[in-house]
Amino acid sequence: MSNCIIAQSGGPTSVINASVVGLINSNKELKAFDKVYGGLNGIEGILNKNIINLSSIDENQIYNFRYTPSSGLGSCRYKLQDLNNSSDEYEKLMQILKEYDITSFFYVGGNDSMDTIAKLSAYAKDNNIDITFIGIPKTIDNDLMFTDHTPGFGSAAKFITTSVLETYLDASVYINNGIFILETMGRDTGWLAASACISKIDNKPVADFIYLPETIFDKDKFINDVKERFEKQNKVYIVVSEGIKNKDGRFVSEFNCVSNDKFGHAQLGGVGQCLRELILKEGFTTRVKALELGILQRCAMHCSSDRDLEESYKVGYLALKYALENETGKMVAIKRELGSEYKASYFLVDADKIANNVRYFPTEWINDEGNFVTEEALSYFEPLIEGIPTLNFENNLPKYKVFNN
Amino acid sequence: MSNCIIAQSGGPTSVINASVVGLINSNKELKAFDKVYGGLNGIEGILNKNIINLSSIDENQIYNFRYTPSSGLGSCRYKLQDLNNSSDEYEKLMQILKEYDITSFFYVGGNDSMDTIAKLSAYAKDNNIDITFIGIPKTIDNDLMFTDHTPGFGSAAKFITTSVLETYLDASVYINNGIFILETMGRDTGWLAASACISKIDNKPVADFIYLPETIFDKDKFINDVKERFEKQNKVYIVVSEGIKNKDGRFVSEFNCVSNDKFGHAQLGGVGQCLRELILKEGFTTRVKALELGILQRCAMHCSSDRDLEESYKVGYLALKYALENETGKMVAIKRELGSEYKASYFLVDADKIANNVRYFPTEWINDEGNFVTEEALSYFEPLIEGIPTLNFENNLPKYKVFNN
Numbered sequence: 001m002s003n004c005i006i007a008q009s010g011g012p013t014s015v016i017n018a019s020v021v022g023l024i025n026s027n028k029e030l031k032a033f034d035k036v037y038g039g040l041n042g043i044e045g046i047l048n049k050n051i052i053n054l055s056s057i058d059e060n061q062i063y064n065f066r067y068t069p070s071s072g073l074g075s076c077r078y079k080l081q082d083l084n085n086s087s088d089e090y091e092k093l094m095q096i097l098k099e100y101d102i103t104s105f106f107y108v109g110g111n112d113s114m115d116t117i118a119k120l121s122a123y124a125k126d127n128n129i130d131i132t133f134i135g136i137p138k139t140i141d142n143d144l145m146f147t148d149h150t151p152g153f154g155s156a157a158k159f160i161t162t163s164v165l166e167t168y169l170d171a172s173v174y175i176n177n178g179i180f181i182l183e184t185m186g187r188d189t190g191w192l193a194a195s196a197c198i199s200k201i202d203n204k205p206v207a208d209f210i211y212l213p214e215t216i217f218d219k220d221k222f223i224n225d226v227k228e229r230f231e232k233q234n235k236v237y238i239v240v241s242e243g244i245k246n247k248d249g250r251f252v253s254e255f256n257c258v259s260n261d262k263f264g265h266a267q268l269g270g271v272g273q274c275l276r277e278l279i280l281k282e283g284f285t286t287r288v289k290a291l292e293l294g295i296l297q298r299c300a301m302h303c304s305s306d307r308d309l310e311e312s313y314k315v316g317y318l319a320l321k322y323a324l325e326n327e328t329g330k331m332v333a334i335k336r337e338l339g340s341e342y343k344a345s346y347f348l349v350d351a352d353k354i355a356n357n358v359r360y361f362p363t364e365w366i367n368d369e370g371n372f373v374t375e376e377a378l379s380y381f382e383p384l385i386e387g388i389p390t391l392n393f394e395n396n397l398p399k400y401k402v403f404n405n
Numbered sequence: 406m407s408n409c410i411i412a413q414s415g416g417p418t419s420v421i422n423a424s425v426v427g428l429i430n431s432n433k434e435l436k437a438f439d440k441v442y443g444g445l446n447g448i449e450g451i452l453n454k455n456i457i458n459l460s461s462i463d464e465n466q467i468y469n470f471r472y473t474p475s476s477g478l479g480s481c482r483y484k485l486q487d488l489n490n491s492s493d494e495y496e497k498l499m500q501i502l503k504e505y506d507i508t509s510f511f512y513v514g515g516n517d518s519m520d521t522i523a524k525l526s527a528y529a530k531d532n533n534i535d536i537t538f539i540g541i542p543k544t545i546d547n548d549l550m551f552t553d554h555t556p557g558f559g560s561a562a563k564f565i566t567t568s569v570l571e572t573y574l575d576a577s578v579y580i581n582n583g584i585f586i587l588e589t590m591g592r593d594t595g596w597l598a599a600s601a602c603i604s605k606i607d608n609k610p611v612a613d614f615i616y617l618p619e620t621i622f623d624k625d626k627f628i629n630d631v632k633e634r635f636e637k638q639n640k641v642y643i644v645v646s647e648g649i650k651n652k653d654g655r656f657v658s659e660f661n662c663v664s665n666d667k668f669g670h671a672q673l674g675g676v677g678q679c680l681r682e683l684i685l686k687e688g689f690t691t692r693v694k695a696l697e698l699g700i701l702q703r704c705a706m707h708c709s710s711d712r713d714l715e716e717s718y719k720v721g722y723l724a725l726k727y728a729l730e731n732e733t734g735k736m737v738a739i740k741r742e743l744g745s746e747y748k749a750s751y752f753l754v755d756a757d758k759i760a761n762n763v764r765y766f767p768t769e770w771i772n773d774e775g776n777f778v779t780e781e782a783l784s785y786f787e788p789l790i791e792g793i794p795t796l797n798f799e800n801n802l803p804k805y806k807v808f809n810n
Contacts, residue, residue, distance in 0.1 A: 012578050041580050070574035077579070161802055162707050169475035169807060170704040173417050174482070175446050201805055291699045299575040302567050303707050305801075385801045396710075396790045397566055400606055402574060 002103040004032075004323065006054070006316075007039030007046060008138075009109035009116070010077065012070035013152025014159075014301045015312040016138045019108050020073065021066040022316025023136075024054055032324050037100060040404050042076035042107070043116060047089065049096060050074075052403060064401035066313070067391050069301035071108075074404030079112060080119050090123045097131055104132045104323040108316070110139035110150075114331050115355035121329030122352075134319045135331035135351045138312070140298045142191035145357045146349045147333035151315055152298070154308030154384035157195035159300040160184055161385060163293065164199040168206040168237050171289065177235035178287025179226065179279055183272030185297055186241045190214050190361040192297065193241035194373045195381045207372075208236050213243040214361045215370040217252050219278060225371055227284055242271055302398055306387025311344060318346050342383035407508040409437075409728065411459070411721075412444030412451060413543075414514035414521070415482065417475040418557025419564075419706045420717040421543045424513050425478065426471040427721025428541075429459055437729050442505060445809050447481035447512070448521060452494065454501060455479075457808060469806035471718070472796050474706035476513075479809030484517060485524050495528045502536055509537045509728040513721070515544040515555075519736050520760035526734030527757075539724045540736035540756045543717070545703045547596035550762045551754045552738035556720055557703070559713030559789035562600035564705040565589055566790060568698060569604040573611040573642050576694065582640035583692025584631065584684055588677030590702055591646045595619050595766040597702065598646035599778045600786045612777075613641050618648040619766045620775040622657050624683060630776055632689055647676055707803055711792025716749060723751050747788035 006023050008016055020038070027036050038054045039046035057065075065072050080089055097105065105120065107113045114135045121133040140156035142149055164182060171180035186192040190212025199206050208229050211217060229236045244252045253271040272290035279288050315332040322332065330348040337343040365377040392399040411428050413421055425443070432441050443459045444451040462470075470477050486494055502510065510525065512518045519540045526538040545561035547554055569587060576585035591597040595617025604611050613634050616622060634641045649657045658676040677695035684693050720737040727737065735753040742748040770782040797804040 008578075012575055041578075044580060068574065069571050071578045072574075074580070075578040158801070163701060163705075165802060165805060166474050166704040166706060167700055169473065169477075169805060170417055170700045172807075172810065173413075173446075173476040173480040175449060175479070198800065199802065200800070201807070201810075289700075291701070292697075294696045295572055295575045295694075296568060296696070296701070299571040300568075301571060382800060387801070388798075393793075395603065395605070395787060396563070396792070397570060397604065400570060400574060402577075402606070405577065405606075 001034040003035040003037055003101050004104035004106065004320070005037040005039050005046070005051065005097065005100065005102050006106040006108065007042045008071040008073050008075050009042040009107055009113040010075060010139070011298065012075060013138050013140050013298055014069040014155040014304045015152055015309050016070070016108055017068050017072045018066050018309050018312035019136045019138065019151060019316030020054070021062055022313035023106060023320050024062065026317040026320040027055070030320065030324070032320060033104070037102065038073045038403060041074035042078060043080065043093070044076035044078040045074060046096060047092060051100065061401050064392055064399050065403070067301060067389060067398070068400040068402060069299040072402035072404060080116055083119065083123065090120070093120070094124070094129055094131070103130060104134065106134050106136055106319050106323070108136040108138050110137070110144060111355055111357065114351040117331065118329055118352035118355050124328070132323050132326060132328035134323050134327065135354070136315050136319050137331055137333065140192065141186055141189055143187065143189045143358050144354055145359045146353065148336040148344070149334060149384055151308060151312035153191065155300070155304035156192055156297045157381060158305045158385040159297050159303045160192060160293065161195055161199045162303050164196045164207060164239065165201065167291065168199070171237065172235055176287070178285055178289065179230060179236045179238065181238045181240060181272045181275050181288070181290040183240050183242055183270050183290065183292045185293070186213070186243055188213050188243045188358055190241045193239050194361055194377055196239040197373045197378050198381050198385065206237055207239045209238045209371045210373055211238070211240045211244050211371065212361055212366060213241055213245055214363050215366055216247045217244045223278065223282055226279060227282065230285060238275065240271055240275060244271060301391070304389055305385045306389045307384060309389050314346065322348060406439040408440040408442055408506050409509035409511065409725070410442040410444050410451070410456065410502070410505065410507050411511040411513065412447045413476040413478050413480050414447040414512060414518040415480060415544070416703065417480060418543050418545050418703055419474040419560040419709045420557055420714050421475070421513055422473050422477045423471050423714050423717035424541045424543065424556065424721030425459070426467055427718035428511060428725050429467060431722040431725040432460070435725065435729065437725060438509070442507065443478045443808060446479035447483060448485070448498070449481035449483040450479060451501060452497060456505065466806050469797055469804050470808070472706060472794060472803070473805040473807060474704040477807035477809060485521055488524065488528065495525070498525070499529070499534055499536070508535060509539065511539050511541055511724050513541040513543050515542070515549060516760055516762065519756040522736065523734055523757035523760050529733070537728050537731060537733035539728050539732065540759070541720050541724050542736055542738065545597065546591055546594055548592065548594045548763050549759055550764045551758065553741040553749070554739060554789055556713060556717035558596065560705070560709035561597055561702045562786060563710040563790040564702050564708045565597060565698065566600055566604045567708050569601045569612060569644065570606065572696065573604070576642065577640055581692070583690055583694065584635060584641045584643065586643045586645060586677045586680050586693070586695040588645050588647055588675050588695065588697045590698070591618070591648055593618050593648045593763055595646045598644050599766055599782055601644040602778045602783050603786050603790065611642055612644045614643045614776045615778055616643070616645045616649050616776065617766055617771060618646055618650055619768050620771055621652045622649045628683065628687055631684060632687065635690060643680065645676055645680060649676060706796070709794055710790045711794045712789060714794050719751065727753060
């Protein structure tokens with residue numbers, strides 16, 4: 001029997017290791033490959049033969065690994081050279097795979113990783129190399145085409161929506177409250193920020209405004225919105241995506257929303273800080289706080305979605321099955337079935353259709369004012385944060401296991 | 406029968422409402438008072454008669470309130486005037502308490518709130534007013550004198566230590582990693598930052614360095630430490646308390662660790678950003694990230710310590726018993742019993758000894774290098790984060806209930 005290899009690439013998520021475990025367990029069940037190898041630090045590590053045997057690791061460690069956030073096999077941001085420039089890397093990689101008797105290669109990643117899958121599978125086909133290449137999706141940004149959502153997104157959304165509830169309460173305790181701004185990740189898309197619409201107390205959303213990159217950010221409209229709401233309720237809670245842009249298509253975080261501090265210096269920071277400066281400049285309140293969730297939102301396994309974990313496991317599990325059917329150059333995608341109960345099915349999509357493409361938050365799910373999202377968005381998000389996983393604990397903290405250290 | 410009132414003051418914690426519920430349930434059990442009133446927004450609200458009847462609220466809402474972070478009765482930062490200046494507020498307050506037939510007043514708070522308890526109880530004694538005043542401790546900073554620890558601290562430490570584990574993993578995925586700096590709260594004391602010593606993977610602390618306000622921050626030593634560790638292991642994880650100071654006693658976040666950005670402007674921010682700038686200026690790596698946990702650490706009920714919740718409940722429960730024994734002008738404190746198993750007992754301490762005092766992290770628990778803490782610190786912290794509470798959920802998010810909105 002031959003072997004297979006799995007590796008991880010790009011920015012980590014909370015649930016990326018569940019996909020690896022899905023594949024390991026799928027192989028245990030189907031006995032398809034002799035060994036499942038793990039490539040450490042993606043393509044970059046494999047090119048240096050940093051390869052371990054995942055099939056020999058005991059069940060207990062595998063369980064902890066499954067529920068460990070961040071790429072436990074390590075990651076890389078490594079883009080293969082264009083074949084027209086040089087085929088050296090391709091040849092070297094195929095050589096190494098052959099050396100380890102590997103006939104299937106699995107890559108857990110986002111757009112760039114699917115570019116790698118597309119290139120490698122095309123190269124193998126063109127050179128009659130009998131290795132299949134399957135992509136397994138992951139990204140908290142939820143910005144991959146064709147798939148209903150991406151593994152990793154639901155858990156990030158769960159941490160964001162939980163933190164929105166909790167920070168809203170914290171920001172509401174005084175008689176004279178202020179304005180609170182929460183900044184989420186998401187790059188050019190608003191999926192993560194938009195998920196904050198789920199956070200409700202007494203059945204009412206706690207966020208007053210949600211700003212997404214998919215609509216133009218209008219500074220004057222923003223100030224009017226916030227001022228009006230502040231006068232009405234004496235507090236305002238704002239969620240903003242890091243990637244919002246003005247009408248010229250420039251990131252708000254880089255345009256001129258800079259105020260002078262007491263030394264006459266510019267204040268720089270993320271977009272949350274930038275909106276804070278804009279509000280302070282208006283002078284109607286001095287109580288404005290901005291919080292950037294930063295990497296917490298992509299590694300908070302302690303507040304993950306069990307559905308997301310299960311689906312991450314499943315895309316890994318199915319990737320192996322698809323490889324057995326001799327599929328190559330494709331990514332496993334998720335389809336949401338019609339019906340009142342949430343149900344997912346899985347299918348394959350060409351990796352080159354995913355690579356270098358971005359799926360934006362639907363503009364029809366943004367309200368006319370451009371400052372909140374619709375009920376359709378709410379229905380889309382709600383099932384994705386379902387369930388709480390059972391983690392192992394050691395000394396009252398989650399017991400995590402990684403293989404890249 | 407007469408009534409009693411409870412209110413909350415100062416910065417919120419995750420578990421501050423558990424103390425209120427402890428008191429409500431204590432009264433149900435002991436039938437000491439006819440009604441337990443809640444003062445909304447502390448003294449400030451009570452002076453405006455913003456008072457609700459907590460005894461009439463159903464069990465289900467009380468359960469959700471118990472497990473809701475942040476002051477669910479609202480809070481204030483209101484310091485009573487000095488009696489020598491004016492007794493107007495004192496008279497007005499006593500008037501209102503009498504109007505509601507209140508004979509015991511409970512205040513959940515930190516140093517400033519204990520100042521209020523001390524002043525009010527002294528005033529009542531001096532004027533033969535038959536109302537008792539008991540303080541119930543809370544603060545994430547853990548900086549109250551005489552008590553082994555403060556309710557609220559354990560849960561903040563649990564969120565910090567969990568986040569340290571998770572962000573460490575996130576910051577370790579590449580072959581070329583960088584330096585990660587996590588900034589905690591704690592004001593002038595290092596308790597919160599020091600708790601990060603608990604966070605271990607494979608039985609080894611993940612934090613390389615922990616910097617506390619209780620030792621002088623030496624910039625050159627810091628740079629040497631970080632550079633050396635970076636050269637050795639290609640990544641460094643640093644935890645820093647917001648309140649670290651240099652040898653002149655000035656906050657590091659305000660002294661001259663400011664670099665020039667590309668426009669020649671100063672970069673300002675918290676102490677984490679400041680340390681980041683210091684490292685970047687040395688030029689040995691460009692990969693330096695700083696994350697400020699901000700208010701998340703004081704409201705993350707979803708990652709709280711069940712022991713902390715139980716103890717918060719208990720100090721509220723006992724406060725009522727002590728009032729029945731006619732105690733006044735005192736705060737309920739926690740004592741850690743000797744023995745290998747963690748066990749707490751409770752006692753009273755004069756509120757004026759707590760007010761305007763600060764309990765620092767013991768310098769004998771800091772290593773000689775001034776960049777980490779000792780095993781004694783570890784043993785102190787570990788029991789305080791024990792256990793996971795059972796929260797109610799609604800639509801897959803915690804169901805929170807507050808009374809101040």
